[in-house]
Amino acid sequence: MSTSGKSVKEVLQAFIENLDLVIDQLRKGESTRADTGDFQVDKYWTHLGAVVKAVSHECTKLCITFSTPPLPAPEECSGLVSGLERATLALVSAFYSLPTSQGLTLWKSSVDAVCDIIEGVQELVRRIAQAETAGSTDQLQSTGKVWESCNGIKDIPKDNKAAVIAVVTGASNLVKDALEELEAAVENEGRLDDLDLGDDDSDDLEEETWSEADKRTIAPCIGLVKAVKACLKKTSVAVRSNGECVTVAQITELDKLADVMRLTSPAVDDFVSGLYAPLDLEMAKDNARKLADIVLELLELSKTSHVTFDEDVQWITFLKNAVQHNLEKIQNPVNS
Structure with missing residues (x-):
């Protein structure tokens, strides 16, 4: 120079x-x-x-x-x-x-x-x-x-399998944090855990908490996030146990799994952050649909890839049903 x-x-x-x-x-x-x-x-x-x-x-x-x-x-x-x-x-x-x-x-x-x-x-x-x-x-x-x-x-990861494991580990940790955040919100009646309500806000306390109808909606929301967490855990185990990166097909399948895994934590974050009081039910429904679509896609990719076998169909089906069950309850809350 x-x-x-x-x-x-x-x-x-x-x-x-x-x-x-x-x-x-x-x-x-x-x-x-x-x-x-x-x-x-x-x-x-x-x-x-x-x-x-x-x-x-x-x-x-x-x-x-x-x-x-x-x-x-x-x-x-x-x-x-x-x-x-x-x-x-x-x-x-x-x-x-x-x-x-x-x-x-x-x-x-x-x-x-x-x-x-x-x-x-x-x-x-x-x-x-x-x-x-x-x-x-x-x-x-x-x-x-x-x-x-x-x-x-x-x-750093030295092959594609290790790189995918790093992706699912990162996603799992973020989803775990989001679930803990949501469970803390339940303890606080829908308020942010670190929200500091001054004297001027005391009159608005009722507006800043979940209604009884909101609470009934939050239960399946927690169930959906738990299903996401379980899906990532089971997929991680499958990749660790059965993942290979020898052939082009195997490498491509792992890449597809990683691409969808990356979508899970942002979708969970959007979903959970929109659940605080006052609850916007329509936004919650929309975010739940988006999240469910991602998880169902991940489960389907896992099912059709080399990381799972016939005996894995049981847990894949179970988690699909769990996602769909909780989504249905979010979309059609029971008023009573």
Whole structure:
């Protein structure tokens, strides 16, 4: 990287802007590498790990140079940035050697990990550029975050099955939190658990709680969310026990499962957040239908994929019935 009369801050800012382009390309692009059948998984991850170490090393050099006065001259800064830029581009190049045929879920997981590293590098360089003095606290913290992201590369999923398991685990945790939130709302008569009602709001307390009719509607709402939680748990077990990512068909089936799994937690969140008092019944019905459609699709995909067998039909049917039963009760509440 030529300084061309640029100041240190200008050199750093130019690199920051280049990283914006790199991150944007990673987020929007796909691998152009054709899977010719010679892809070696172990070799790929070993090489990627080595390149990540190089990025971490170059970041450390940059941090050390800017940690104590005097600050480097533009020429020295340019040399350091050039080394870090080469390492970063090598990381991108290594990542792009992963064919998407290995699984789109694996691809997305890997993109997130690589972008996390590059965004960390960008933040480190930005902190150095903004610092008025050498060795700022922000700079040191940003360096630590880069190290953490680089070390974390060894823990990311290494095949599509592991990537799908990570997706369903994340979705399950979010649905579990939403269910606990809803159960807390039941204890608070439909009010937000952390809602602070002042004296001026005391007269409106009746309006901020569920009516008896609302409470009858909330019971099947809880049942529906519990069915979602059970569905994710059973699907997770099926993927862990029976999931394979050897053939194109198996990889594609896992990707389809992951795509629907990602929809569950946002749908549950929308559903639960719309149940607080005063209850909007029509919105609850609409959100329940959307959520039920997602769960039923996930169950059907599980049934027709390689992760389940004939003996799994029983729990799939049971959960389908549970979803439909609770949906029916939400759509047609009994007034009494």
